Amino acid sequence: MGGGKERGGAARTTAASIIAAAMNKPTKRAARAPSAPAAAQAPATSPAPERGFSYSRPFFEDLVDRALAHAKKLGATDAGAEASEGCGLSVSVRKGELENVERNRDKSLGVTVYIGHRRGNASTSDFSDKAIEQTVQAAYDIARFTAEDPMAGLPDADDIAPPDTHRDLDLFHPWAIDSEQAARLAMECEAAALKTSRRITNSEGAGVSAQQSHFFSAHTRGFRGGYASSRHSFSVSPIASLPGRNAEMQRDAWYSSERDAAELASPEAVGRYAAQRALSRLGSRKIATTQCPVLFESTLAAGLLGGFVQAVSGGSLYRKSSFLLDSLGKMVFPKHINILEDPFVLRGKGSSPFDEEGVRVAPRKVVQGGRVQGYFLSSYSARKLGMKTTGNAGGSHNLTLTSRLTQSSDNLDAMLQKLGTGLFVVELMGQGVNYVTGDYSRGASGFWVENGKIAFPVHEITIAGNLKDMLKGIEAVGADAYSYGAKTVGSILVNRMKVAGS
Secondary structure, three states, rough: HHHHHHHHHHHHHHHHHHHHHHHOOOOOOOOOOOOOOOOOOOOOOOOOOOOOOOOOOOHHHHHHHHHHHHHHHHHEEEEEEEEEEEEEEEEEEEEEEEEEEEEEEEEEEEEEEEEOOOEEEEEEEEOOHHHHHHHHHHHHHHHHOOOOOOOOOOOHHHHHHOOHHHHOOOOOOOOOOHHHHHHHHHHHHHHHHHHOOOOOOEEEEEEEEEEEEEEEEEOOOOOOOOOOOEEEEEEEEEEEEEOOOOOOOOOOOEEEEOOOHHOOOOOOHHHHHHHHHHOOOOEEOOOOEEEEEEEHHHHHHHHHHHHHHHOEEHHHHOOOOOOOOOOOOOOOOOOEEEEEEOOOOOOOOOOOOOOOOEEEOOOOOEOOOOOOOOOOOOHHHHHHHHHOOOOOOOOOOOOEEOOOOOOOOOOHHHHHHHHEEEEEEEEEOHHHHHHHOOEEEEEEEEEEEOOOEEEEEEEEEEEEEEHHHHHHOEEOOOOOOOOOOOOOOOOOOEEEEEEEEO
């Protein structure tokens, strides 16, 4: 009996702790060893490669120019080429032991050839003269025998981003770290998780990744450009357990990812927070099937924004496979919701001075007052729809969803008060989203909330609804904004969803 009391008490205590932790997610930190200082971009005229790379920007420019010249020699109407290189280090540990050390290095030359409105693509990892000619020839031959597509072609010259508009967005920060240092950081992260509580009894491991890449691209409509970028991270997945007959175990995870390793949260903070999340879920129960408001944690709320982006992207629209067809100028969100796209955020995960086709980009209001102001279109999808490209070949740039109703005091505690009685979701499972119909059904776990306070953790439930209704049903957005990849949003309160339990 005592054990049962301890179990319930532990669940309530740790469940409450996630609120404090979630309001204080590990933040960016000051530089610490073994982070390298931010490296300045080498001038484009420098023959020497950037740190960590095997090839220089001028080498790539020459490579691309030779490919384009050969395409024109063969008789191509238009052509484009891109040379790229990527390298990095990934290290994983588990229970204090080194598990994997991986080094990756890859390179590629991709060529696109147009013969009228027929298109062919080919690529190679061989940078020799012979291989370049063979690759261009292959792309040309493919184009010759490909069916004509009236919409195929390079972007219009008027849409190209001129060289003087290519901003330096501070995206490249190589991390001078070796495998031993990376393993040590991963072990520190995991050790911090295991030390958090005696109930953190196991771990699925921790990892450190340091990645960097660069490219140069050009095509016959006048575009020339490229840049280097980096992305570094570490993560951990601790397991919490309760003794007893049921031997309950709960897993959770956390990570930190930045362009500059000096801005990563400390491994200790990431480890402790991941452990707190796992502990908070001990004592999880099932709940009866019901309908109630649902609060999505900020990390999951980015997924709702992603669903909207998918639905208003060119490919879905011209194929008529979207639940938001013909939504331009229409109310899709409540009046208090705005969505901004800004490609020029310094060090942003979705930042770029131009899109993948070399088209100019600019900050814009995608949604204003709940009304859709723009789609996400490449040159091809824009032509298919009889519209102009929005500079989104390759996807969306940094998106921020905000609400005019949000106050600076709307932290997670305040959002739980607005939820009242309902479900606070912190994990989603499965891929049960139909972007054609908008139907939404995902496995979930989180916390049952009563009168604005967490009552107990819940698991083995399913939440269901329709994305069109869910977007229109957003009642509030928290001030606890979190950047998940290229999307920034606070916790989101949806007015009503079906919750399937026991």
